[in-house]
Amino acid sequence: MSTYLITGIAGFIGSSIARELARRGERIRGIDNFSTGKPENLASISSVIDFREVDLLDMQGVIQACAGIDYVIHQAALPSVPRSIVDPISCNDSNVNGTLHLLVAARDARVKRVVYASSSSLYGDTPRPLKSEDMTPNPISPYAVSKLAGEYYMRSFHAVYGVATVSLRYFNVFGPYQDPGSMYTGVMAILIPKMLRQERATIYGDGEQSRDFTYIDNVVDANLLACHAPADQVAGRYFNIAGGRRITVNETYLLLQKLLGYSEPALYAPERPGDIKHSLADIRLAEQCLGYRPSVDFEDGLRRTVEWYRMQSLSPAGAVRA
Numbered sequence: 405m406s407t408y409l410i411t412g413i414a415g416f417i418g419s420s421i422a423r424e425l426a427r428r429g430e431r432i433r434g435i436d437n438f439s440t441g442k443p444e445n446l447a448s449i450s451s452v453i454d455f456r457e458v459d460l461l462d463m464q465g466v467i468q469a470c471a472g473i474d475y476v477i478h479q480a481a482l483p484s485v486p487r488s489i490v491d492p493i494s495c496n497d498s499n500v501n502g503t504l505h506l507l508v509a510a511r512d513a514r515v516k517r518v519v520y521a522s523s524s525s526l527y528g529d530t531p532r533p534l535k536s537e538d539m540t541p542n543p544i545s546p547y548a549v550s551k552l553a554g555e556y557y558m559r560s561f562h563a564v565y566g567v568a569t570v571s572l573r574y575f576n577v578f579g580p581y582q583d584p585g586s587m588y589t590g591v592m593a594i595l596i597p598k599m600l601r602q603e604r605a606t607i608y609g610d611g612e613q614s615r616d617f618t619y620i621d622n623v624v625d626a627n628l629l630a631c632h633a634p635a636d637q638v639a640g641r642y643f644n645i646a647g648g649r650r651i652t653v654n655e656t657y658l659l660l661q662k663l664l665g666y667s668e669p670a671l672y673a674p675e676r677p678g679d680i681k682h683s684l685a686d687i688r689l690a691e692q693c694l695g696y697r698p699s700v701d702f703e704d705g706l707r708r709t710v711e712w713y714r715m716q717s718l719s720p721a722g723a724v725r726a
Contacts, residue, residue: 407431408631409473409515411460411506412480413453414441416582417521417574417623421477424624426452435460435469439498440483445581460502463509470506470513475631478506478520481550484589485525485678488547499550500557507561507569517568519630520558522642523551524575524616529680533614533650536686537573537642545678555642562640570630570638572623575646575685579620579705580712591653592617592706596713599666609675611654616646616685619705622698629694637693646685647698659703663710 408425412418413434418441425432426449434446435458446453458465460480470476481499482488488495503520510518526549527535528542543549558569578592586593598605626645630638657670690696700708 405429405431406474407433407472409469409476410434411476411478412436412441413455414438414443414445415479416445416579417577417620418477418479419445419581420579420620421479421624421627422446422453423449424628433469433473435465436480440583440586442583460505461497463505466505466509467512470509470515473510473513474516476506476510476515476518477627477631478503478518481521483547485545485547486676488545488550489678492546495546495550499547500553503554504557507557507567511561511565511567515567517570517631517635517639518558518561519627520554520569520571522555522571522573523548524573524644524646524683524685525680526552526555526573527680527683533682533684534686535644535684537644537689544680547678559640559642568635568639570633571642572626572630572645573642573685574623575616575618575644575683577618577620577623579709581620582709584713591615591656592709595657595660596664596710597717599660599664599668600713600717602666602668604668604671605657606671606673607653607657608673609653609679610672611657611670612652613675613679614650614652614682614684616648616650616683617656617702617705618646618698619700619702619708621700621705622647622696625699626690626694626696629696633694641693643690643694643696644685644687645690645696646687647702648685648687649702650682650684651702656706659706660710663707
């Protein structure tokens with residue numbers, strides 16, 4: 405049995421990883437400052453988590469959290485391209501300085517591996533639709549810059565200090581527990597609850613922008629594979645984590661209409677600054693080095709997500725619950 409530290413454990417992805425580790429019977433420690441995470445996301449597993457309310461900018465708290473840890477799964481961040489454009493300083497403090505604090509603490513605690521949540525946004529709006537790890541990054545938002553800086557820190561701590569780090573570039577993750585109440589959340593968490601309430605939903609841009617939407621279970625699998633893949637194949641490297649398939653927002657909207665029995669057309673608004681037009685991941689490197697394979701395809705993931713939000717809407721408070 406190993407001991408895992410999950411940063412941002414109360415968030416969408418962090419709590420999903422924690423539930424899978426709990427299912428496997430592993431030891432779990434988690435930190436979160438609740439800037440975006442929610443305590444209710446951990447309700448079903450709170451009894452098996454060593455939880456600490458710690459901000460990554462609290463160096464002493466981070467040092468204590470890393471003591472005795474085998475694997476660090478670093479999910480904590482201020483997410484979202486639009487949010488970073490509104491407040492780039494907070495984005496940098498949390499995503500860059502917080503990551504540096506964690507790496508120093510992990511180095512000194514001699515953890516076996518640090519797995520870092522990076523982002524496909526660092527590719528930018530390059531003309532080549534298929535994004536592969538050998539492409540030169542071209543970040544066009546403060547959020548993307550912060551994630552790229554985190555990757556560089558991961559790579560440098562491996563090169564200089566021998567810390568085994570792995571960076572995972574997520575592509576448009578969606579699924580249960582994604583917060584519908586945040587203006588900076590993912591498109592699925594915005595569209596599905598609105599359509600369930602029979603409200604008009606807004607699409608930014610013309611809807612022909614395409615994404616490699618990635619169901620949460622695939623991301624959870626990738627993180628745990630990255631913890632245990634052979635160091636000589638993965639340490640100091642970065643990998644695309646996605647479904648390997650591109651679908652437009654308009655096509656997604658039509659699928660949701662069918663799943664939800666919703667007939668209203670979408671409202672369209674101007675595209676948002678920093679958004680990219682097309683995103684599709686080449687996942688062959690992750691397949692070769694991590695043994696990663698998407699276990700849940702887009703349509704199945706969409707059905708599971710719709711069903712989860714439907715159940716939340718039927719709960720007494722209509723809240724997101726474990």
